[in-house]
Amino acid sequence: MRFLQQTLVAGCFLISTTVWAQKNDSLVVAAIVKEATEQSQLEVLAHQLTDGIGPRLVGTPQMKNAADWAIARYKEWGIDARVENWGEWRGWERGITHIDMVSPRVKSLEGMQLAWSPSTKGKTVTGETIILADQPDSISFQKWLPNVKGKFVLISMKQPTGRPDYNWQEWATPDSFEKMKKEREAQTAAWRQRISKTGLNAKALALAIENAGAAGIILSNWSSGFGVNKIFGANTTKIPTIDVALEDYGMLYRLTESGVKTVLNVRADSKELGTVPTFNTMAEIKGTEKPNEYVMLSAHFDSWDGGTGATDNATGTIVMMEAMRILKKVYPNPKRTILVGHWGSEEQGLNGSRAFVEDHPEIVANLQALFNQDNGTGRVANISGQGFLHAYDYLGRWLSKVPEEIRNEIETRFPGSPGGGGSDYASFVAVGAPGFSLSSKSWSYGSYTWHTNRDTYDKIVFDDVRKNAILTAILVYMACEEPEKTSREKAVLPVNPRTGKQGEWPAQRKAKRSGK
Structure with missing residues (x-):
């Protein structure tokens, strides 16, 4: 009998403790x-x-x-x-980036230097644009490299559209949408091949352009949305690396590709702060x-x-x-x-x-x-x-x-x-x-x-x-x-x-x- 009483008391205590804990949980959550x-x-x-x-x-x-x-x-x-x-x-600190096209007309461009980009040392650097050449192999590419001296080198593909896919899906005909996607896939594959034929990875390519005396590197890392680019880190050590918004980058690319002399003024301020x-x-x-x-x-x-x-x-x-x-x-x-x-x-x-x-x-x-x-x-x-x-x-x-x-x-x-x-x-x-x-x-x-x-x-x-x-x-x-x-x-x-x-x-x- 006594054992039964003890068991009942223990059971009641356990139940009351559980109920109290649940009630306390509810109060704290509330x-x-x-x-x-x-x-x-x-x-x-x-x-x-x-x-x-x-x-x-x-x-x-x-x-x-x-x-x-x-x-x-x-x-x-x-x-x-x-x-x-x-x-x-x-240690590095971003400063102001100014990017202006001064020829064939004047336009301030949307863009910014990448993280850890070298600065232009308080000066505005002026140079023509040039597109990364499509050479048959790495030897030919090395022979082409001196052409970049004093110029801003465009190293990203020209996107066929600045509209995200959901916008095409809403408004385009199915045939038109599929045509655009196929063209983009072909261009993307061709551009990858162009980079591959240099024989260099992204970092080595940036350094090769830098060592050939370029004024800077211009890229556009579009993020597949209206007005959106991804911003990562620079691979250069002496010249600035600038990301330009898709809309302005496409314009620079088309002008340069069509033989129009296109000139940029770039000032990129940043500070190196040691370790x-x-x-x-x-x-x-x-x-x-x-x-x-x-x-x-x-x-x-x-x-x-x-x-x-x-x-x-x-x-x-x-x-x-x-x-x-x-x-x-x-x-x-x-x-x-x-x-x-x-x-x-x-x-x-x-x-x-x-x-x-x-x-x-x-x-x-x-x-x-x-x-x-x-x-x-x-x-x-x-x-x-x-x-x-x-x-x-x-x-x-x-x-x-x-x-x-x-x-x-x-x-x-x-x-x-x-x-x-x-x-x-x-x-x-x-x-x-x-x-x-x-x-x-x-x-x-x-x-x-x-x-x-x-x-x-x-x-x-x-x-x-x-x-x-x-x-x-x-x-x-x-x-x-x-x-x-x-x-x-x-x-x-x-x-x-x-x-x-x-x-x-x-x-x-x-x-x-x-x-x-």
Whole structure:
């Protein structure tokens, strides 16, 4: 009888504890939603980061300014924050770019120097344009190279249309659309062949043109949308490399191709700053019951600098900052330690997060879960289990606490496949730690904002970003409250149909700790 009484008491205690926990979860979730909805800081954070500080190319003063800004914001919210150095990079700062056609008529052109482009040393350089020649082989190309001396060399294909395909699909006849696509495919193949016959890769070609005495290199890396170009890094070391918008580039190409003398004035100001530190920006809310176990928020801080890095990845950055702010207010004493990593040099190969994984094995070994967001402004639409066999169990339970209007839009894939790259969660997955990507709806991310000159504040959709902050805060709260450590058991990966071999877990890759 006494045993039965003890059993009943224990059972009642367990039931009451479970009910209390569920009630407490509901209260915290409601508080998260209320704070995110009524006291959102997202618009202010985005404005300060993208409009005020601007793009955050690794090695630039703007990257350091962004870290100082983030640390100041965290401290205002009562959250400890710091910078962790992990390497060094070529220091460089963008200046003004002026590109003007002065013959056969006068027109200011839309364009900009690429990242790390050499400057024109405070001067305006004048030169005619010349198109990269179509030579039969590398020997003939070397013989042609002296023709570039003192000239601006056009090295990109002339696009047959500046209209994106969706615009053709809406308005063109099917025959006309197909004709354009075939012409474009033929031109693209011919241009690739033209480059191939030089015998040089992209970097070697740029240096060969530079060494032959060219005034500069002009290219146009169109991103398949109206007015959008992708802006990456220069390969030259002495002369400027300039990206010109498709519309103006096409005009230059056609004029030059038709034999019209076309002259440009180019001034490209930039500063070489020597070698500067590279770093991650970290913030922390210390755990109370299990301080040596960790739940992490993750987003890369750096960007390319064609625009202001708004959707790649200021949106991910402000989601994590807002989630941390909310959690500090409504859940100030988490059971586990909450860490956020704002990574540096993701764009050059996940270097900041890879360095963190190498430098902090004690955190990685005790990581409960990591949530990373890095593909634009859209609301989260997909979460994969990343190949962890039991991820469906804990992620499913955590997601069940998320408001229905957010949860119902999310497709889950369990156990999923482990990500080998793409964004910073992969740095953790590679060492068997549970890192998860909060993958967003597109909003034409690939064509219009990813690494482009149009990745700016006005492209942010704050209603979607707000939902992502709510989702992230709830997932982090639930991961902190989870009674047990999450399982790291890996699923057996399927056979690759191409190779016929068993799938393998991605290997850990080392961080590049010195660049450019």
